[in-house]
Amino acid sequence: MSIANTAHSVVEPSPNTRRLAGSLVVLYAVVTMIPLVWIVLTSFKSPDDAISYPPKIVFTPSLEGFCNLFTTRSRQTPEFIRTLGPPQGLCDDIARSRNMVVAGPSNYVPRFVNSLIIAFGSTVLAVALGTLSAYGFSRFRVPLKDDLLFFILSTRMMPPIAVAIPIYLMYRTIGLSDTRLGMILLYTSVNVSLAVWLLKGFIDEIPREYEEAAMIDGYTRFQAFVKVVLPQATTGIAATAIFCLIFAWNEYAFAVLLTSGNAQTAPPFIPIIIGEGGQDWPAVAAATTLFLVPIVVFTVLLRKHLLRGITFGAVRK
Amino acid sequence: MSLDAHTPMPGRGFADRILRRGPLEAIATTIIAAGVVMLMQPFSLTLYSWSFATTLFGTVLFTIVSKVRE
Amino acid sequence: MNDLSAPSRITYGAVLVRPAVVRRIRGLSDKALAWLFITPTMVLLLAINIFPLIWTIYLSFTNYRANRPNAPVKWLGIDWYQTILTDPDIWAAMQVTAHFVFWTVVIETVLGFGLAFLIDKKFRGHGVWTTIILLPMMLSPAVVGNFWTFLYQPQIGLFNYVVAFLTGHPASSFQMLGDVTLSPWAIVIVDAWMWTPYVMLICLAGLRSIPDYIYEAAEVDRASKWRQFWSITLPMALPFIMLAVLFRGIENFKMFDMVNLLTGGGPGSTTEVASITLKRAAFESWRTGYSSAFAIILFVTVFGLANIYVKALNRVKSR
Numbered sequence: 235m236s237i238a239n240t241a242h243s244v245v246e247p248s249p250n251t252r253r254l255a256g257s258l259v260v261l262y263a264v265v266t267m268i269p270l271v272w273i274v275l276t277s278f279k280s281p282d283d284a285i286s287y288p289p290k291i292v293f294t295p296s297l298e299g300f301c302n303l304f305t306t307r308s309r310q311t312p313e314f315i316r317t318l319g320p321p322q323g324l325c326d327d328i329a330r331s332r333n334m335v336v337a338g339p340s341n342y343v344p345r346f347v348n349s350l351i352i353a354f355g356s357t358v359l360a361v362a363l364g365t366l367s368a369y370g371f372s373r374f375r376v377p378l379k380d381d382l383l384f385f386i387l388s389t390r391m392m393p394p395i396a397v398a399i400p401i402y403l404m405y406r407t408i409g410l411s412d413t414r415l416g417m418i419l420l421y422t423s424v425n426v427s428l429a430v431w432l433l434k435g436f437i438d439e440i441p442r443e444y445e446e447a448a449m450i451d452g453y454t455r456f457q458a459f460v461k462v463v464l465p466q467a468t469t470g471i472a473a474t475a476i477f478c479l480i481f482a483w484n485e486y487a488f489a490v491l492l493t494s495g496n497a498q499t500a501p502p503f504i505p506i507i508i509g510e511g512g513q514d515w516p517a518v519a520a521a522t523t524l525f526l527v528p529i530v531v532f533t534v535l536l537r538k539h540l541l542r543g544i545t546f547g548a549v550r551k
Numbered sequence: 552m553s554l555d556a557h558t559p560m561p562g563r564g565f566a567d568r569i570l571r572r573g574p575l576e577a578i579a580t581t582i583i584a585a586g587v588v589m590l591m592q593p594f595s596l597t598l599y600s601w602s603f604a605t606t607l608f609g610t611v612l613f614t615i616v617s618k619v620r621e
Numbered sequence: 622m623n624d625l626s627a628p629s630r631i632t633y634g635a636v637l638v639r640p641a642v643v644r645r646i647r648g649l650s651d652k653a654l655a656w657l658f659i660t661p662t663m664v665l666l667l668a669i670n671i672f673p674l675i676w677t678i679y680l681s682f683t684n685y686r687a688n689r690p691n692a693p694v695k696w697l698g699i700d701w702y703q704t705i706l707t708d709p710d711i712w713a714a715m716q717v718t719a720h721f722v723f724w725t726v727v728i729e730t731v732l733g734f735g736l737a738f739l740i741d742k743k744f745r746g747h748g749v750w751t752t753i754i755l756l757p758m759m760l761s762p763a764v765v766g767n768f769w770t771f772l773y774q775p776q777i778g779l780f781n782y783v784v785a786f787l788t789g790h791p792a793s794s795f796q797m798l799g800d801v802t803l804s805p806w807a808i809v810i811v812d813a814w815m816w817t818p819y820v821m822l823i824c825l826a827g828l829r830s831i832p833d834y835i836y837e838a839a840e841v842d843r844a845s846k847w848r849q850f851w852s853i854t855l856p857m858a859l860p861f862i863m864l865a866v867l868f869r870g871i872e873n874f875k876m877f878d879m880v881n882l883l884t885g886g887g888p889g890s891t892t893e894v895a896s897i898t899l900k901r902a903a904f905e906s907w908r909t910g911y912s913s914a915f916a917i918i919l920f921v922t923v924f925g926l927a928n929i930y931v932k933a934l935n936r937v938k939s940r
Binding site for chain 1: 935
């Protein structure tokens with residue numbers, strides 16, 4: 235339908251309706267953003283500003299939250315601090331103004347690295363397995379196809395705590411407790427169901443004629459899959475990968491129950507960041523900000539495919 | 552054991568006309584929903600006690616019924 | 622749909638390269654390839670999902686305790702199931718879950734559908750605002766839920782400040798997370814904040830799937846906007862709304878991470894949803910057999926609902 239046509243259509247809302255709808259949606263969007271903006275603001279506050287009443291919107295920015303996130307500090311007497319040399323770096327400077335010295339790096343970076351390794355590892359595996367299976371389900375006659383697809387989907391719907399009990403026992407027996415490999419395998423199994431369903435939707439949309447033409451040209455089925463289907467499915471594979479990445483990045487239940495140190499990811503770590511006398515909110519906010527930024531970027535990249543992703547590829551718009 | 556929609560199956564008779572997939576699926580769905588409601592309702596401990604059996608029965612029925620041909 | 626159906630392919634192939642022979646020499650048959658492609662996924666799911674599930678079923682009939690792996694294991698039959706299904710405390714936890722599921726689904730559906738209805742008016746810049754609205758649902762429920770405990774602080778929290786500002790109650794006069802009547806609503810608010818966009822997005826797809834000509838016909842018939850909404854918009858978007866409702870229902874029935882971080886089930890057990898009860902039994906009291914039985918009960922419920930969900934999914938797909 236052309237633009238000129240829609241402008242005169244009887245079903246088009248009037249300019250006033252549009253304006254009203256627009257302002258209501260903008261109002262909702264602004265309200266819904268407040269908690270997120272508050273996270274970012276808090277991360278740049280000093281501890282005193284963060285817990286002031288009334289809550290401060292205007293404040294002097296401080297990097298203390300980020301410093302406290304990345305370092306551990308120990309309290310010292312002013313006399314001892316005076317005997318030390320000049321402060322090493324900004325964080326040491328801030329710490330000394332509070333009668334503390336930087337004792338070493340905190341655990342946040344290793345936890346963040348764990349999150350990265352586990353998220354990327356499980357995504358690569360899930361997308362690789364998912365692409366193969368999706369192609370299989372899309373192109374071949376598989377006996378009990380619908381049952382297998384339902385079985386695959388139902389594994390994703392299982393309550394995580396119910397799955398965690400036997401996984402905990404199994405991993406303890408075979409020595410995968412608190413290892414990155416164990417978490418990668420677990421997240422892969424959860425993500426592969428989404429990957430199969432999503433990618434099946436994307437591959438179903440690629441006309442079979444392309445492969446069949448290639449096979450007439452002498453390609454085997456496998457060559458046709460690699461050289462014709464995969465390039466066509468790049469967008470779908472990328473979108474699926476981002477979905478898997480976000481799931482593995484966000485996951486908390488398995489991580490908190492099955493990891494304790496070595497393989498712990500950021501989500502179970504962030505809530506236990508504490509300072510002297512309770513939670514160090516600027517540090518928690520700083521950790522949260524750093525943790526959320528990649529997801530915000532990916533969400534914006536993914537916005538056209540979000541609907542597919544949350545309906546397992548069923549609704550395509 | 553694959554039930555392919557294209558292979559003709561002998562012996563379609565009276566039972567086939569009554570036991571159609573649509574209504575049977577609706578019955579199974581209702582039983583599952585009833586089981587879930589029984590599990591979470593605040594009124595009767597007896598209903599709660601029987602909720603799991605109901606949901607399980609509904610789920611098994613649904614799985615069997617989904618094999619019946621349309 | 623498919624121009625090169627099977628017979629014509631063979632004709633082409635026979636003329637050119639005799640496919641059966643070539644395929645045998647050059648590669649695998651389609652059937653072998655299909656299994657080769659599907660098997661790895663199945664093996665992984667069998668190892669990480671199905672085998673543990675069967676193990677859980679076995680454990681649910683025993684008195685096994687994970688913190689005493691060497692103690693003799695006794696077969697108990699369905700004792701645990703009877704215990705759980707007659708236990709008023711577990712029943713209470715199910716009602717806490719019901720409160721959470723019911724109110725989140727109602728609020729998210731009303732708000733989500735309303736938003737979708739407004740966005741469907743295609744005002745200027747609706748794309749950008751839609752993306753902004755969608756952000757919360759992509760974020761980690763655990764990490765963001767944890768930050769909400771800060772917003773809910775009675776003295777210093779932004780939420781209490783805003784409520785105090787709007788209603789006049791002093792900000793320190795109520796504790797969202799510490800109060801027996803307020804805490805069940807505190808978790809509902811955070812969940813609604815996170816997941817309203819989810820319902821909105823699916824409803825929007827539903828609204829956009831309604832073809833314009835139906836409304837045009839209604840206009841010709843002089844049906845009022847109000848009537849059009851009730852007899853066209855709502856019924857035609859209903860399968861999509863059902864899809865969203867079912868999925869949110871399932872997800873919130875097994876909700877763990879957000880509630881665990883916001884309240885941990887407290888105060889007392891006022892926000893102890895089923896997953897929290899299960900976690901306490903399994904990973905704090907280490908009653909593995911008992912918690913396995915409870916896990917199976919929750920699992921069967923979710924599995925039953927998943928059947929209905931896939932049915933709803935297929936109905937939407939055919940649109």
